[in-house]
Amino acid sequence: MGLSTRHLLQLEGAPREDLNLILDTAESFREILDRPIKKVPPLRGKTVVNLFYEPSTRTRISFELAEKRLSADTISFSAATSSVKKGETLKDTVRNIEAMRIDMVVVRHGSAGVPYYLTQCLDANIVNAGDGTHEHPTQGLLDIFTIRRKYKKIAGLRVLLVGDIKHSRVARSNIWGLKTLGASVAVCGPTTLLPYEVERFGVDVYTDIEKAMEGVDVVNILRIQLERQQAGLFPSQREYTNLFGISSERLARLNPNYTIMHPGPMNRGVEITNEVADGPSSVILEQVTNGQAVRMAVLFLLGGADKRETELAKTE
Amino acid sequence: MTKNDAIQFMDKQAIDRAITRIAHEILERNGGAESLVIVGILTRGADLAARLAQAINGIENVVVPVGLMDINLYRDDVNYNPDLPEVRQTQILFDIDGKNLILVDDVLYTGRTIRAALSQLIDFGRPRTIQLAVLVDRGHRQLPIRADYVGKNIPTSFDDDVQVHFAERDGSDEVLLSLAVLK
Numbered sequence A: 001m002g003l004s005t006r007h008l009l010q011l012e013g014a015p016r017e018d019l020n021l022i023l024d025t026a027e028s029f030r031e032i033l034d035r036p037i038k039k040v041p042p043l044r045g046k047t048v049v050n051l052f053y054e055p056s057t058r059t060r061i062s063f064e065l066a067e068k069r070l071s072a073d074t075i076s077f078s079a080a081t082s083s084v085k086k087g088e089t090l091k092d093t094v095r096n097i098e099a100m101r102i103d104m105v106v107v108r109h110g111s112a113g114v115p116y117y118l119t120q121c122l123d124a125n126i127v128n129a130g131d132g133t134h135e136h137p138t139q140g141l142l143d144i145f146t147i148r149r150k151y152k153k154i155a156g157l158r159v160l161l162v163g164d165i166k167h168s169r170v171a172r173s174n175i176w177g178l179k180t181l182g183a184s185v186a187v188c189g190p191t192t193l194l195p196y197e198v199e200r201f202g203v204d205v206y207t208d209i210e211k212a213m214e215g216v217d218v219v220n221i222l223r224i225q226l227e228r229q230q231a232g233l234f235p236s237q238r239e240y241t242n243l244f245g246i247s248s249e250r251l252a253r254l255n256p257n258y259t260i261m262h263p264g265p266m267n268r269g270v271e272i273t274n275e276v277a278d279g280p281s282s283v284i285l286e287q288v289t290n291g292q293a294v295r296m297a298v299l300f301l302l303g304g305a306d307k308r309e310t311e312l313a314k315t316e
Numbered sequence B: 001m002t003k004n005d006a007i008q009f010m011d012k013q014a015i016d017r018a019i020t021r022i023a024h025e026i027l028e029r030n031g032g033a034e035s036l037v038i039v040g041i042l043t044r045g046a047d048l049a050a051r052l053a054q055a056i057n058g059i060e061n062v063v064v065p066v067g068l069m070d071i072n073l074y075r076d077d078v079n080y081n082p083d084l085p086e087v088r089q090t091q092i093l094f095d096i097d098g099k100n101l102i103l104v105d106d107v108l109y110t111g112r113t114i115r116a117a118l119s120q121l122i123d124f125g126r127p128r129t130i131q132l133a134v135l136v137d138r139g140h141r142q143l144p145i146r147a148d149y150v151g152k153n154i155p156t157s158f159d160d161d162v163q164v165h166f167a168e169r170d171g172s173d174e175v176l177l178s179l180a181v182l183k
Helices: A016-032 A058-069 A090-098 A114-121 A137-151 A169-180 A237-244 A248-253 A284-303 A307-315 B012-030 B044-060 B112-122
Strands: A047-052 A073-078 A104-109 A125-131 A158-162 A184-188 A204-206 A218-221 A259-261 B007-010 B036-041 B066-069 B100-108 B129-137 B149-153 B161-165 B174-178
Touching: A016 A137, A016 A169, A016 A284, A047 A058, A047 A090, A058 A073, A058 A104, A058 A125, A058 A137, A058 A284, A090 A104, A090 A114, A104 A114, A104 A284, A114 A125, A125 A137, A125 A284, A137 A169, A137 A259, A137 A284, A158 A169, A169 A184, A169 A218, A259 A284, B007 B012, B007 B129, B007 B149, B012 B044, B012 B129, B012 B149, B012 B174, B036 B044, B036 B112, B044 B066, B044 B100, B044 B129, B066 B112, B100 B112, B100 B161, B112 B129, B129 B161
Parallel strands: A047 A073, A047 A104, A104 A125, A158 A184, A158 A218, A184 A204, A218 A259, B036 B066, B036 B100, B100 B129, B129 B149
Antiparallel strands: B007 B174, B161 B174
């Protein structure tokens, strides 16, 4: 019993058993969030460092709370207020932090591959909290967890990701995780915001939102990164909204009992209307609550059985 | 060691009688069932808790709330065991403040499971009392813990194996003892 890995870097290639173990464990942790005292002791004595080189509200608070609820000691580091400003390299920063005897690192960075790089220079367990346009595995897992809680299954569902697929690490983690668990996945967005050779992800690709929504159970609406407009990838916000924005009128094509998701932060009135965001089929706030349970499960499964102590147990 | 080598210490009838007696003892000591809630420790403590509640309902015609609890997050050996325990769901969907809480497990042995359960219960509220009911007390306590209600005391050596089987889970009701000396 346990994960096949000491780190959570990506959902691409993650075995189905690992995904199911995390989702099942998260189900048990979800209940803790409804208790009067939302704290359990399994990571007592462990120290977790949250290393955030990019701004984040939701993910960072969610990780911090998950750590505290597992009784870990936590330190949060933000690049803006640290020696990174004085020119220290990433490797020096993390090795100095590790010299302070820490057990796990949760890292967000603008460059893909940084979490993997950290596994090469540290003994700590590494959790990827978003690296460049590569992956955001805990977001993928919490989206899948939220879907599974509603439908009691993943296999056979049709999930549509709408928006900026090209720059979205959330989209990638969702695609890999959902496909491993047997969902059929479609993506839809302007051609300029679809990744090069997007078909190789094994998804159905649409540029017409009306067609894309046909027969879909879950629509996951990605944030349109407004800075992309400056880069000339779409002509105007209004055109994006007209062609790809999700409004109530468009929902009719979905399967009954459909679900609306958004990883946040939302641009209301751009990729999603208020009516849809706050409608009865929206699980956007549930995603946030579930995120804590999923992150607790990941931290528990990675950090619960520490490498050194495992070896200690073997020699006994 | 196969099941055939095990000694049957209690059969279905003995288990039923023990549960009925414990139900009566609980009612006597707590002056009825109104103040009671029952929490069973997964897996077979939860089975036993359901049966105890049923027995109490049969005597007093009162439905006692039953919860179930996974204690793995509160174990004291999580960091000493190379295999992580499976964390299952705890369901205590009622208020335990001010109640007489009957904590139920199938076998009382070192007392460490009960210690973990007590730590967890304190995080759910402040019961007026916590009383421990077990089907089998096999001795070898490593902590200062005792049961308030015991189905049967079975003298064992530390390495013996005591197994409680319930029909709904294991096909039949029985308590088996496998002696270490026969292994």
